[in-house]
Amino acid sequence: MYDVILPSLAEGVDKAHVTYWFRSEGDDVKEGEDLVELVTDKATFKLPSPASGTLKEILAAEGTEVKVGQVLAKVQ
Amino acid sequence: MLGRSCTRGCGFCSVDKSIAEAPDIDEPERIVEIAKRLALKYLIVTSVTRDDLADGGSSQFVNIIESVRNCLQDARVEVLVPDFGGQKDSTVQVAKANPDVFGHNIETVRRLYPIIRKTSGYERSLDLLRLAKTENSRMLTKSAILAGLGERKEEIVETMEDLERADCDILTIGQYLRPGPKNLPVDRIVLPEEFDLYKKIGSDMGFKFVASGPFVRSSYFGEEIYKSVIRNM
Numbered sequence: 001m002y003d004v005i006l007p008s009l010a011e012g013v014d015k016a017h018v019t020y021w022f023r024s025e026g027d028d029v030k031e032g033e034d035l036v037e038l039v040t041d042k043a044t045f046k047l048p049s050p051a052s053g054t055l056k057e058i059l060a061a062e063g064t065e066v067k068v069g070q071v072l073a074k075v076q
Numbered sequence: 077m078l079g080r081s082c083t084r085g086c087g088f089c090s091v092d093k094s095i096a097e098a099p100d101i102d103e104p105e106r107i108v109e110i111a112k113r114l115a116l117k118y119l120i121v122t123s124v125t126r127d128d129l130a131d132g133g134s135s136q137f138v139n140i141i142e143s144v145r146n147c148l149q150d151a152r153v154e155v156l157v158p159d160f161g162g163q164k165d166s167t168v169q170v171a172k173a174n175p176d177v178f179g180h181n182i183e184t185v186r187r188l189y190p191i192i193r194k195t196s197g198y199e200r201s202l203d204l205l206r207l208a209k210t211e212n213s214r215m216l217t218k219s220a221i222l223a224g225l226g227e228r229k230e231e232i233v234e235t236m237e238d239l240e241r242a243d244c245d246i247l248t249i250g251q252y253l254r255p256g257p258k259n260l261p262v263d264r265i266v267l268p269e270e271f272d273l274y275k276k277i278g279s280d281m282g283f284k285f286v287a288s289g290p291f292v293r294s295s296y297f298g299e300e301i302y303k304s305v306i307r308n309m
Binding site for chain 2: 007008009011012032042043045046047048
């Protein structure tokens with residue numbers, strides 16, 4: 001199982017808002033494919049999947065705030 | 077990059093002004109690493125002002141530009157540099173490293189510099205942009221103005237003219253918002269129509285791109301603006 005983690009992005013940016021999941025739980029995903037869109041004070045960006053497999057669980061719903069290091073989803 | 081602490085005290089900025097830390101030599105490597113993990117195709121790299129460093133931090137900008145060129149061949153890199161204390165050699169070195177976009181923000185109009193940017197210089201910033209373009213005419217230069225800090229409309233237009241004369245290619249103009257109670261209050265909310273007018277005036281002046289609107293920031297749609305300018309050249 002691979003964790004999709006919010007990485008440390010920039011100086012002074014320690015949180016982000018989840019705005020959109022491109023995939024749903026149970027979907028097949030490819031490594032490097034965009035999984036989720038996030039917005040910080042400075043930028044909007046997409047987080048790619050760490051591995052190919054199945055998106056098992058989404059742990060941060062759209063509209064929620066997440067911190068650097070937090071697990072957003074699990075890919076099996 | 078170059079830490080969380082700034083050695084200047086601009087009235088509009090909320091960045092911390094405590095003791096500056098020693099530069100991290102691994103920083104370019106870490107920036108490239110995160111760019112790879114996020115599969116970034118366009119990086120905008122900026123720093124605090126580091127008057128405590130002999131070169132003002134320019135070598136760190138050179139290192140990050142070179143790291144991106146070596147490790148992320150598909151990615152474009154835009155830098156947003158401080159004024160390096162007016163040291164010409166710092167500007168020359170960063171320009172020679174050939175970023176795709178060389179940004180330096182003028183921030184406000186000439187008259188407000190002594191109030192808003194006490195330890196910076198209006199002419200110094202214009203000179204820096206002009207020098208960067210002279211050293212490397214292949215890269216695009218870019219600057220930004222914060223509106224709503226107490227300037228008059230004609231002063232914004234005057235600053236646009238000064239930037240245009242400094243051969244600045246891209247201009248962004250956005251609404252100043254007060255980051256906290258220690259910062260300067262908002263003097264006025266600029267209406268969308270006025271922002272539209274600046275866009276028109278700027279385009280007529282000869283800027284290659286003007287982004288002007290309430291939500292515009294210096295990094296606003298940076299990649300799209302870069303691509304649009306390149307397409308039209």
